[in-house]
Amino acid sequence: MASFGLKVIRGVFGAAEHVAPRLTGRAAFELFCRTPNVKALSDGERRAVDRAADFMAEARHHRLKTKTGCVMVHEFRPEPGRTAAGTILVIHGWRSRTEYMRALIEGYRTAGYRVVSLDLPGHGHSLGRRLTMVNAVDAASHAGEWFGPFAAVVGHSFGGAVAANALVGSVKDIPPLAAERLVLIAAPSSLPAIFADFSRMLNVGPRSQVAMADRVERLAGRPLKEFVGDRQLARTLVPTLVIHAPDDREVSAEHARNYAAAGDHVRLYWADGLGHRRILADKSVVGHAVGFVADHREPALLH
Known part of the structure; x- marks a missing residue:
């Protein structure tokens, strides 16, 4: 502004x-x-979307009708030859979209997972110019009805907060999302x-x-x-991995510490020096996020 x-x-x-x-x-x-105009992309955003064109062409695209509008869900099948391992729901953050979650999506596909990536209301290929926690959780719930239950829900930034709220059922009259694990990347807790x-x-x-x-x-x-995320997670025993960069200027590291204080079922991995957005493309971050879901001996992955 x-x-x-x-x-x-x-x-x-x-x-x-x-x-x-x-x-x-x-x-x-x-x-x-109020969400940004999805057509008014910066030069950098436009280049990122263009680079992901072939990647997006591999997906099946589903438009789901929710209580407040329509959202787009992109379904990516596992890499050929991989044994099916379950389904992952991926949720991007504010002023983001499925294209920017490419590294994570490809990581899970390589591990044998089907990945369902949700474009939040007013973002990417979804309709509208308004995003609230309520219509976001509602969108995640509809994705769950069509593609769940999930081996894990993975969210970045505001999408992480949406993932946590959807999983614990914080919005009245929307049932909790069925998922075995939760991965929160650079997510606000409050x-x-x-x-x-x-x-x-x-x-x-x-x-x-x-x-x-x-x-x-x-x-x-x-x-x-x-x-408030740490209080919400304290009431659920779903194993959770929190990944955060100490130098994140958009969502302070204090949010990660708050999540980690929710209980022994929450693990914390510090992604040093990766800020708020570069964290999504880092190979080590992707490896930890995938490993936490694929390998149930997750403590060996963390430091």
Whole structure:
């Protein structure tokens, strides 16, 4: 967002806090949920999509109708000659798409897994311009109905938070996703913390933040304060691998430490020096993510 535009928005939210905090809170929430225009790719993003064209052509593409729209799921079969080992659900992050998850998808295919990659609402080949935890979990649930149960759910960034919330069934009236294992890569652990960061950035005041939280509860059927990953994972014994870079500038390493504190069923692997996005293409990261699912002696893989 341009600095001038950000200053204007901060000024508007700061003034509106004293006049109409509920209206301001709803406006802030809608801005929070607004997704980037999938057609307005940067040069680097366009090159990445173009490089993945042949890779995407190998998939079967399924459009699933959800409660709020349609999402695209890309189904990649195991590499030829591999014994079928189960199905993996892969979920990308904010301003991302299946093409950017290529290294992970290919890693699991090579290990004999069928991979189902979900384009979240408003991203990739899915429709819409709005993404919330609710419509994301709903999309994952529909993928589960068609392609599950899963050997594992693997999520990067916001997709990791979606994966965790889908697995534990945090959204009212959406059943937990059936999966044997969970892999979280550079994933935020706290929705309240994400909202707090967003509010600081846009100068959203405390009364407006209450209105934002009310909106979350109305949509999700649970208060915002319950969407905290370590507390959620503490209530499930699904083996979980958390992969995070200490130098991640978009999602701090503290989120990984919080996840790891959920219990002995959560393992933590530090991917030193890989930041928030380069982590997806690293061979060691892919090896750990695949090995954690394929080899049930996962402690030997970690350090």
